[in-house]
Amino acid sequence: MNKNHEHYQGALVSRRRFLRATTAAGVAVAACGVTGLHDIAVADGKSTDSEEGTWIPASCTCVCGSGRCVNKVLVKDGTIIRQKTDEMFEDTEWAPQLRGCIRGRSQRKSVLGVDRLRYPMKRKNWQPGGGESSHGELRGVDEWERITWDEALDLTASELNRIREQYGNDAICGGWAFGPARLLGAIGGAVRAWGSVSLGAWAGVLDPMTGTPYMTMYNGAGSINDRLNFRKAKLIVIWGANPAWSAAANAIHVLKAKQAGAKIIVVDPMCSDSAIAYADQWISIRPSTDTAMLLAVAYHMIENNLQDQDFLDSYCVGFDSDHMPEGHEGEENFKDYVLGTYDNTPKTPDWASEICGVDAAVIKALAEEIATTKPMSFVSGYAPARTYGGEQYCQAFLTVGWMTGNVGKAGACVGVSSNTNAFNGGPMLIQQGADGLPAFPNAVQPYAYAVKTAPPAEDTNWHGPVADEMWESVVSGKYTAGTRGEQPIKIKAITHFNTGNPLNQMPNLNKGIEAHRAVDFVVAVDYFPSTSVRYADIILPLSHPWEQWGSFAGINVLNRENFSWGSRVIEPLYETHDDLWIETEVARRMGVDAQSFAPFSSEQCVFNTVVGTKVVKEDGVTYENLAQVTEDDLEEFAKLGITGTPQDGRVPILELKQQGVYRVERSENDNFGYIAYKDFVDDPEANPLNTESGKFEICCPALSLKTTAYGWTELPAIPKYQVPKRGYEESKEGDYPLQLITPHYMRRAHSIYDNNPWLREAFPQELFINADDAAARGIEDGDVVECFNEFGRVLRHATVTQRLHPGVVAMGEGAWARIDEETGLDVAGATNSLQGCFPSGQGTQCWNTNVVQVEKSNRSLDEDYLVEPRVIEETKE
């Protein structure tokens, strides 16, 4: 090469200058998390882990309800290599392995996904101060800027302070009543939506009718037998439950019972994956008509005198005129209602068949079979009670079960099975300790999720709408407050601290977007850009439980036999922080004393929880500490700033941490079994139920009074079929001829994991439609269809199937809504896009009572796995 020297000289000087300038020019906030590389000493360059890496117990963070399947993560050099599930325990007849399902096993795809929230972000056109400057109309469509934590926390605190001072604490909406809400309590309270949510009407019915406290015996676990006892049943009737999707680890308990000889009958609008796996018979029924069918089952039993009259006479009140509860003699009894004495309508199988779509012959056969097969287990899921006026279903279900006398005996039970106690009832064999953080009661809305502490309707000191009315109330400025009727409300801020994804998961999603656009300020905390995050002004990124030393999701006893302690798997990604840190920082900036709000660290919370955890002793009655703590252990923990005292316990605490799981061993004749209501059935005089009458209440005046007092619907004291709003009857008359059900779907646990690419590919958010209904609309399998009603319109691919009752369509709940601003179409298929505001009963959300129409669409729609976060083709090398 022979180039001109002068030329080079000039070019080099210029380039050096350019290089210097490009390197030096100011950087406000680094968008890439770190500025660049630096030289390291060779000694630092060694990997600290062994070649193979280390297996660390990790939590399965979803709320599917299965009860903490084993989840372990291989970590090498601070990086997650892969996951595995249970290989700690032998897979035995009595103790099946705690194997994770596809959701737990694909968690790495979520935690490390490209759509993690990385930095605090601010919506570009939002400014504090309210009114015009908030540009609320741009929520969900605006652009974003990255800001620092200090900026984000200062903005959040100052704006909440302004609203609190200007309008009062009841102008702050705290999403819905999940999570501890300590922050909201500490700042003086906030409005939170309440309701029975997942549990359906069961939460408010089981207690007055059976005396079983719903939540202290977790989610109805007191009403059914334990899993080994199910193996003694000759017949198991499963009404509206699909554990294969909604409590995957527990589905095996039913399979084991089947292998032990039980016949399984499933009543469901859908021939679910569970039904495919274990049902001998699928009774296909229309949604929200179960009560009619149950009344006809009762009718057939009465007509043929098949009911267990001794049981009804001895253990129940309200079946007939001779056994009415004290003080209610002469009022309507169940038998006369069924026979048509009061309304001249005998609730015959033919009568019911018209409504529920089940052949009269099938109804009769079921009545005969359950009345004559002993022992029989009669088990309901939550879904049929997640309906308009779902209380009536619960009443009818329990009553028909009791008519067979299958209570309090081996292999016999009548109750509700779902979530972690699915087919495994009884008290917790491991009781979780408390984290020790001080409580900050919410002065504005002291009532929490579910009817465990729902507002006593007649009380006048509570505020806050039921979930159905929450978004409507933000827009309209009023809500229903029980016997007080309509009350004013003026929400100016919506906060999503530690409260899940309520915009997506509460009814009336499109109204929810309107509500989010109407207020001065929205702040959201999350791991991912869920629907609630999309419509926020300030986003605070949360570290995942895999990145925390331990957390609510990390340590939890939900399954009665298992304890699971998830450890930190990796360092927190990007600038994320945990809930306690975020809430403490906001609280401090709002004038709360940080030391009293968070007197100790997240690590100490975890330690407290573990050392406070008790495990049942061999006698099945008394409990001892699970964790043994020595002085040496305390020295180890002191390195993390954790303090404690030595204690005796079953397992050394460090061993417990390393294993991550402790399981109570079960065997055939151990003392850990459970037969619901056995004490009562064995000796009703000595062990009366905690109901008004001391017996099972087929006629339950307390339930009637309580329910009616909420102000939406009147509930008779005995089970009756009342035509629900948005039910089958409306589908026959109006513009929306199809009934929509919204099952818990395998792709997700509620809205968790909707962004997981593996799950998006394996389980597209499909619209299931019966083949006849599809054919009538010219719809073929895989076609793009629009499903709509007056509340919204979703775009989906149709899955044409014979596994669904004619006239019914189904979509899994929980997909993260994506509303197209031009057309208003929800292209993701969130079921709440189609759900209106129809509160009923004791604040029961009617997610399985809805009517829609479906039409073939000429729009195009990509497969779910090709959109956000998208899957790309493999690189061609």
Add this chain to the structure above:
Amino acid sequence: MGDSELCLAMDSIAGEFGSGKPIESDDEFDFDWLSARACGYRLLQRLFFCELGQEFADVVASVDASKEILFEEAKASCGQACVGLQEAIAACVSNRDLLDKERSEFMRLFVGPLAPAAPPWESYFRDPDQVLFGEVTLSVREFYRACGLAHDGRLNEEADDHISLELDFMARRSQECLDLAERIKKAELECFSSNECNVSCLSNRMHTLMDEQIRFAAEHLAAWIGDFSELLKRESRSHLYRNLGALAAAYIRCDMAKMKRWKEDE
């Protein structure tokens, strides 16, 4: 090395150049290439590092970027994208709205809070499970480590395979190569005999660094920049980032060819 330190270091280097001593060009070093690529990688790195700032836009707008960053062999395939890029940046200098738009676009494409439209990580394109902080991140981290480098942040504060970090690797190494070539040349000119050992050391170091860059480009950067650029072309709503993607892909391709040729010539 922090920004300010780096700046100081470069001041001193620039000072050497500015001393007026003529610089010989011969078959050993192609200073056009060595100096252009140092500028080119740094420019690319800075543009992928964070959203465009006023000050940085001014810097880019005030020069002829093509002249500064394009070496002879890159002119044909990179020229158009480079001009397009500079025009897009220059347009922002006098138009605050446009600058704001580009800043938002940067967030939408590369940061979030919604899933980034063009995820700027090698992992996204090459990890078999498409996760960040997985095997690809680890192998990039190990590559840095073997070269005596690590990123400035806390572990997991950023994935090592973020484009800005991978470009920082190339920018750093290309600048070091330029410096080395310069020092070798200078040593040779001044007094070869008293510096013979020094020159051979410098020369060895130069070879090591060049080898590292060839391997890094082959194993990492060049293996995904094409796909990334394609995605950016599809997803970007701005000329700036479409051109930036196109420029990065073409530039790395040309530089890689050139590096290989240099290696073969040696």
